[in-house]
Amino acid sequence: MVVSGTAPRVGLFGGAFDPPHVAHVALAEAAVRQFQLDVLYVVPTGRAWHKARNLTGAEHRLTMAQLAFKPVTRAVVDEREILRPGPTYTIDTLRELARDLPGARLHLLMGEDQAASFTAWREWEDIARLAELCVARRGAQETDGVAALRALPGARVHDLQLPRMGESATDIRTKLAAGQDITRLVPAGVASYIERHRLYLTP
Ligand SMILES: Nc1ncnc2c1ncn2[C@@H]1O[C@H](COP(=O)(O)OP(=O)(O)OP(=O)(O)O)[C@@H](O)[C@H]1O
Numbered sequence: 001m002v003v004s005g006t007a008p009r010v011g012l013f014g015g016a017f018d019p020p021h022v023a024h025v026a027l028a029e030a031a032v033r034q035f036q037l038d039v040l041y042v043v044p045t046g047r048a049w050h051k052a053r054n055l056t057g058a059e060h061r062l063t064m065a066q067l068a069f070k071p072v073t074r075a076v077v078d079e080r081e082i083l084r085p086g087p088t089y090t091i092d093t094l095r096e097l098a099r100d101l102p103g104a105r106l107h108l109l110m111g112e113d114q115a116a117s118f119t120a121w122r123e124w125e126d127i128a129r130l131a132e133l134c135v136a137r138r139g140a141q142e143t144d145g146v147a148a149l150r151a152l153p154g155a156r157v158h159d160l161q162l163p164r165m166g167e168s169a170t171d172i173r174t175k176l177a178a179g180q181d182i183t184r185l186v187p188a189g190v191a192s193y194i195e196r197h198r199l200y201l202t203p
């Protein structure tokens, strides 16, 4: 890891990445730049307790994340949540990072949809104590996601400067199942991987 100044600035960007799309990559690039991150851990979710659907196999999502985030300076795709048994909780990952990188300034990245449901996350108070929360606007609709986080006592909340982007993995999966073109929505390597492995052919 490259360390600038005294406290290393470390980012955590978790997601199902099913599949990773251009907004994920833009968000990661913007965060590295804005928060001057020394390293950004991009962490595909293992077992997403909070999602109703079954995710695509972890090995596919991991490889697609590696393809997608390869061009992002300082980004490292990390498989710890996939390897950890049981449901995935962000607090476990943050505690590991805090233990392994003592003194680091931890930045948790998320879109505003996740910010809006943040108080449903496991041990969210401890997450807010351990990490600065960096929230990107998402889609065309204003939500009160960022405002909800700002209202939490003690939370350190930052606006992640990203133009509103409408891409969503749900929409991409729907388009693929309908045989529609998604090449502008995902990085080229991800589009080839999806095609080669015949992913998302059914809704
Ligand atoms: N278009 C977007 N703009 C800003 N943030 C986004 C965007 N798409 C996803 N994110 C954020 O990226 C993180 C990972 O998202 P995830 O992998 O669930 O993608 P998704 O597009 O939301 O997927 P799905 O549609 O399957 O729920 C979340 O914090 C989410 O809010």
Ligand SMILES: O=C(O)c1ccc[n+]([C@@H]2O[C@H](COP(=O)([O-])O)[C@@H](O)[C@H]2O)c1
Pocket: 013, 014, 015, 016, 017, 043, 045, 048, 050, 051, 088, 089, 090, 091, 114, 120, 121, 122
């Ligand atoms: O820890 C939790 O309780 C928790 C609840 C909801 C979401 N998260 C994390 O938030 C990240 C984005 O979630 P998602 O659903 O947009 O892929 C991902 O890393 C999830 O593991 C974490």
